[in-house]
Amino acid sequence: MDMRTRLNDALKTAMREKEAARLSTLRLINAAIKDRDIALRGTGEETEVSDEEILAILGKMVKQRQESARAYEEGGRLELAEKELAEVTIIEEFLPRQLTDEEVATAVDAAMASVGAESIRDMGKVMGELKGKFTGQMDFGKVGPMVKAKLG
Template identity: 60%
Template sequence: MDLRERLADETKVAMRARDAERLSTLRLMAAAIKDREIAHRGEAGVDSALTDADLSALLAKMIKQRQESARAYEEGGRLELAAKEQAEVALIQEFLPRQLDPAEVDAAIEAAIAATGATGLRDMGAAMNELRARHAGQMDFGKAGAALKARLMQQGAG
């Protein structure tokens, strides 16, 4: 079952259960996906559809936005709003692939370096593209990029 079908099914379940908070977040997700599809149509032509990797990237972006909002609410003493944002994060994460643990991220970085033949920082872009292609939605690419850079700097120096 693809992501759109799963989202539609979960929305129906939430409606039947009269779970207003869950339904609200599911509808936000559906609206964001619809907006992205409309924008994509304008960019790439009528026939090109979004892939699950594109949708995973969109959901990961939504999670990052909510985490930043929760942090801002906590700093401002608005704990009830921070809790709502964290609940939305948890729900959105249900639709993403399983996140890789740190050891798996390290192994993925090594595999990307091997696949691209990266030997130094100048090859970082190719290695990051390889990581994104193979592990979309499965890791924080900000952290993975920093780890990749450190590994390539170590490799280039050694």
């Protein structure tokens, strides 16, 4: 089942069961996806975002909410932080399982071997390979420095 279908089914279920917080979060996800669809129409490329792009959108949404929750906690607004973290939990239901540190290291080594990376100039190739295979499964903000250290 593709991501759009899963999200729409979850949205319908949330409506039926009157789960307001879940419904709100799912509507935000759909809005972000539709925004990306509209942006693609302007370029004349595909008419709909792919599942990989949806995973990237969801990953970005999780990261934004985690940062907001941290800011709210620092500001003493715990109720808002809890709301953000509840949204993170809902969004993460649609993301694949996150890789462990050992699995990430193994994936980085495999990507470096598959593209024949030898120097820091090959970092883009390695990151492209990883993003193609592991979108939504690893934090590329943490993986980038790891790749850089291994190549540098």
